[in-house]
Amino acid sequence: METITLVLSYPIILLLAPPVMLGLITKTKALVAGRKGPPVLQPLYDTIKLLGKGAVYSSTTTWMFKLGPVVSLAAVFCASALAPLAGAPLISFNGDAILFAYLFALGRFVTVMAALDTGSSFEGMGASREVAFSSLAEPALILTFASLAYRSGGLCLAQMFAPHSGPSAAAGTILVLGTLFVVLLAENSRIPVDDPNTHLELTMIHEVMVLDHGGPDLAFILHGAGIKLVLMSALLVRLVLPEMPPAAALGSLLFGLGCVAVAIGLVESSMARVRMVRVPQLLVAAICAATFGLMLTLR
Amino acid sequence: MFLILSISILLAGAAASALTARKPGLSSAIFNISLVLGCLAGFAAIMAGGLEQASAPGFIQAWSLPSASLSFSLDALSSFSLLIILGVCLAAGIYGEAYIKASRSLSRIKSIRPLFLLMTASLSVVVCAQNAILFLFAWELMALATFFLVIVEDEHPQVRRAGFLYFICTHTGTLALLVLFAILGRAAGTLDFAGIRAVMPPTDGLSALLLLLAFIGFGMKAGFAPLHIWLQEAHPACPSHVSAVMSGVVIKMGIYGFLRLIWLLRGVPDFWAIVLVLAGAVSGIGGVLFALGQHDLKRLLAYHSVENIGIIALGLGLGCLGLSHHRPELALLGFSGAILHTLNHALFKSLLFLGSGAFQHALGTRNIEAGGGLLKTMPWTSALSLLAAAAISGIPPFNGFVSEWLVYLASFSTATVGEGRLAAVSIGALALIGGLALACFTKAYGALCLGVPRTEAARTARDPKPAMLVPMAALAALCVFIGLWPGPVLRLVVEAAALVCGLPPETAALSLAGTVSGARLVGAIGAGVILTGAFLVFLRRLLVAGRLSSGATWGCGFTAPTARFQYTASSYAMPLTRVFSPILGFKTEASSPDGYWPADASFTSHSPDRVLDGFLHPLGSALVNLLARFKRRQSGRLQYHMLYVAIFLLLILGWKL
Structure with a gap:
């Protein structure tokens, strides 16, 4: 029974949860704004439609452009094998947290290279912003991982995100949750760092990097971005969930993912994106919070 | 034994290719053969050392210099470093032959091949030496070989400048190493590495001094900030295959030195x-x-x-x-x-x-x-x-x-x-x-x-x-x-x-x-x-099923983009250089277009090195200015100079009284 649940959990989390989470965010924003909004499954319909289309490639591009979508999706798929989702992760060893973070870096590397391959000024601009902001988000993420690792005694995601009791852990957990949420917003190009709904190329970050991708390539990219959002949200959820049997764990994880989606939707409805030059300040604040959390754990 | 063979082949190749430098074809053939054979012999030495598990007995021969001996051996650290040296030098050397031939200015320079082999040999000796004098000898040989390789294109002023800077830095480092090994030798009573390691007393009082000397000596070579000042000048100055060895191997000798020193001190x-x-x-x-x-x-x-x-x-x-x-x-x-x-x-x-x-x-x-x-x-x-x-x-x-x-x-x-x-x-x-x-x-x-x-x-x-x-x-x-x-x-x-x-x-x-x-x-x-x-x-x-088409990159509605777009x-890099500008000291010079028919506009940006251009150069010119005041006393007249000598002697006499 446990095995069946675990086996079933992966297709649900990796194939279904990403579009549903994105749909929930859009729905929340629409409801807050007093609109009806598109159906929750709209991102899934979009992906299926894109998969059925042919491909158009710019004559400027080379194999690098075609490499970007597949490697970034493959990287997040492999990262999902390391993350504790509905149960224990598929692969777990001391130091897997670093690999997890760097697999996202691999995805970023190929996405940025594919964007630069088009020779478009706008895509260069987006790539430049992406690497600038993510190079500040990465220390925040890894310092957060460090404080969790010290608390649990091992640099292993399964241990780090296992339930942890004790009053001394509470302050650390709150700081970790806060930092992880900021990193999640920054890495997944949400408000206040990036606005996924903007229609002006000049103001985009992630969207503008994939302007020239279409058809199955775009579907791969969108789905990969969705999985990244799901994985990072799942870590947040696992941090507050108690130990429970697999079926309940899957249910509560999915419920938790929904809550994170609604939270992101509420954040996006309640504030505007910050100016580009202010984004580094936000991320440095996250680094400071992470360092403070680490110091608190090490004390 | 293979180790000695390897070093001898490399040295003999260096000499032979120097003697035949007038005939590029022959010199090139000698270079290729001796490089490949030397590296193969070196690999064989590493394999043989690995098979015997324990550190190979090595090769020891007396040397006429005081407290020096020609002792080589391959322990695990030496063989690993030797592997890096020979691997990179072999690849870079083979590449370098074609690279030299493809470049008209480089193919006229005769010294590259012998110097490259000399550099490879001296690098190998540095990591295999088991005696401080031999180590320093090889270290100096390596520094000189690389110095001459840095300045092969000495018709460019920036190459000469880089070479001079490298020369100063590497010798400052060697000076520190001389003192370092002198202290170690005095404390242990021998300059053989094994001997120092065996009898080295705990160095609690000295360890701060040892660290300082090692940091200057090995850190200068490795390029620890703020001693990295020569790297960004010397690497661009030399031919690319030499840069590859400089950056890949030569600076790692500083790291090797640190590891060896930690091994020595236990x-x-x-x-x-x-x-x-x-x-x-x-x-x-x-x-x-x-x-x-x-x-x-x-x-x-x-x-x-x-x-x-x-x-x-x-x-x-x-x-x-x-x-x-x-x-x-x-x-x-x-x-x-x-x-x-x-x-x-x-x-x-x-x-x-x-x-x-x-x-x-x-x-x-x-x-x-x-x-x-x-x-x-x-x-x-x-x-x-x-x-x-x-x-x-x-x-x-x-x-x-x-x-x-x-x-x-x-x-x-x-x-x-x-x-x-x-x-x-x-x-x-x-x-x-x-x-x-x-x-x-x-x-x-x-x-x-x-x-x-x-x-x-x-x-x-x-x-x-x-x-x-x-x-x-x-x-x-x-x-x-x-x-x-x-x-x-x-x-x-x-x-x-x-x-x-x-x-x-x-x-x-x-x-x-x-x-x-x-x-x-x-x-x-x-x-x-x-x-x-x-x-x-x-x-x-499968999904695309051949429905491929080609188009232009999306230019946001603009239909005639050029490469300059x-x-x-x-x-x-601007978002990051701006965030870190207090550290970088990024400088930009711009003349913006103005008027109805703007003619010229330009923008340049550069980030000078903080230590070299931001600190050492101002310090150097301040020192020169200060000392220039004393220059007036140097009139060049013999009478004055004799007067100075007399005053100095009198002062000493007065102090002695």
Whole structure:
């Protein structure tokens, strides 16, 4: 029974949860704004439609452009094998947290290279912003991982995100949750760092990097971005969930993912994106919070 | 015995190719044969040493110099370093032959071949020497050979300037090393390494002085900030295959020196660790930030050497921390990370320098803004450079990630000895370095190889000859191999680290068994990414089913874009250089277009080196100005000078009374 649940959990989390989470965010924003909004499954319909289309490639591009979508999706798929989702992760060893973070870096590397391959000024601009902001988000993420690792005694995601009791852990957990949420917003190009709904190329970050991708390539990219959002949200959820049997764990994880989606939707409805030059300040604040959390754990 | 054979072949080859320098064909043949044979003999020596397990008996011969002996031997650390030296020198030498022939200015210079062989031989002696005098002799020979290789194109003033700077720096370092070994020899009563290690008394009182001397002597060579000042000047000055060896191997001799010194002292105090970790963090972050501000490809790569030396120094520092706290596991992790990163950096950095040579020949300049679209016109060079760029950014599934991962693990183990602050510094620094290195290499690679050609030279560029591509391909294959299957290399690395810690190799292997199996899983997941990617490519082909069409890049409605519309490397790096401008001191000069019919407008930006251009040059000119006042007393008249002598003598007489 446990095995069946675990086996079933992966297709649900990796194939279904990403579009549903994105749909929930859009729905929340629409409801807050007093609109009806598109159906929750709209991102899934979009992906299926894109998969059925042919491909158009710019004559400027080379194999690098075609490499970007597949490697970034493959990287997040492999990262999902390391993350504790509905149960224990598929692969777990001391130091897997670093690999997890760097697999996202691999995805970023190929996405940025594919964007630069088009020779478009706008895509260069987006790539430049992406690497600038993510190079500040990465220390925040890894310092957060460090404080969790010290608390649990091992640099292993399964241990780090296992339930942890004790009053001394509470302050650390709150700081970790806060930092992880900021990193999640920054890495997944949400408000206040990036606005996924903007229609002006000049103001985009992630969207503008994939302007020239279409058809199955775009579907791969969108789905990969969705999985990244799901994985990072799942870590947040696992941090507050108690130990429970697999079926309940899957249910509560999915419920938790929904809550994170609604939270992101509420954040996006309640504030505007910050100016580009202010984004580094936000991320440095996250680094400071992470360092403070680490110091608190090490004390 | 193979070791002596290898060094003799290399030295004989150097002499023979120098004698036949007037006949380039013969000299080239001698160079190739002696390089290949010398390296093969060296590899045989390493294999033989590995088979015997224990350190090979070595070769000892008396030498007429006082307290010197010609003693060579290959222990685990020496053989690992020798492997790096011979591997990189072999690849760079073969590449270099084709590179010299392809360049009209270089093919006229006769000294490159003998000097290159001399450099290879002296590097091998440095790591095999078991006597301080022999070590210093080889160290000096290496410094001189590389100095003459730096100034081969001495018709350019900046090359002469770089050579002079390198000369000053390397000799300052050697001076510090002379004092260092004099102190060690005095304390131990012998200059043989084995003897020093056997009888060395605890050096508590002296260890601060020893660290200072080692930091100047070895740190200057390795390029620890703020002693890195010669690197970014000397690396661009020499021919590319020499830059590859300089950056890949020569600066690693500083790291080797540190490891050897730790081995000699058998234990280090706590503050060594603090100094090394801080130096590593400063070098790492500083190096990558200054790299972000560069447009000259080789200068950018030189700053990245500072960055990678920083990562190695972090590993060294954490290893020292483990030694001083008697935590063998931490010591082994730290030293293993440092040693493996030494190899990895040697591989991908020499590959990048070899690539930069091909790009420089094709474009006629080292400015990355002059490139663009080279992935189409120079497919092989660009593809191989892409692997190196990914590896140096520390991205799985390449080798750079494996060693950075080890240093991360060492940093996390630091908490067990209660050094939380050092752990936080080292983890934060590693994470920041990783992100910034990715930014810097996407910048350089994007500007050079991707997009549309910005110049005519880039449009007509062609791949170099296979003789230049094959060595690059070999280095790239090693980068991928270590990334996917780190097991075999890690075994050698752990042996070398065990030697530095003074542990038996079996104990070390046992205590790092978990880490090694973790590294295997890292490699396996890397392979998983590749397989998943291949599956997705197949899936995409099925889905698209031949419905392919081609169009122009979306220009937001503008239909006649030119190559100059592309984002430049400077603008790409701008968000980061602006954030870090207090550190970088980024300078821009712009004349904006004005009037109704603007004629000229220009924009230039550059980031001068903070230590060299920001501190040492002003300090130097201030000193010169100060001393110029005394120049007036130097009238050149004999009478005055005799008066000075008389006054001086009188003063001494008065003082004695």
